Amino acid sequence: MVTIFSLLAELKRDLISDRTKIALAQAKAAGKKLCRPKGPGKSMLDGREDEIKDLLSKGVNKANIARILGVAWGTTEIISRKRNCRAGPNSSFPVEGDSVCKTQSNQPLSPGVL
16 A cells, blocks of 8 residues: 555656656746846945955954944855955964965965965
């Protein structure tokens, strides 16, 4: 009895999958976009890169910058990476390639270690 139900469920799943693939192919052939629509592309921190750089150069960590700006920590991390908002060699936030960003053996740190 259980075997019959499992076979029927598998058959139904295959039929649904086939119908979905056919419908997507027809929509694509009709010229419809099948991807997720793009968002507005704006961030809460647009235009505040100088403020972020200034805070980083003063040694403020990204979690505190996020609290100051009223956004999540991940948002400041993404903005700082995308817009290259990093502090210089005199700050406590080392940048890859700076003399501060070396290990004790004077080997450069890998990008994931920062």
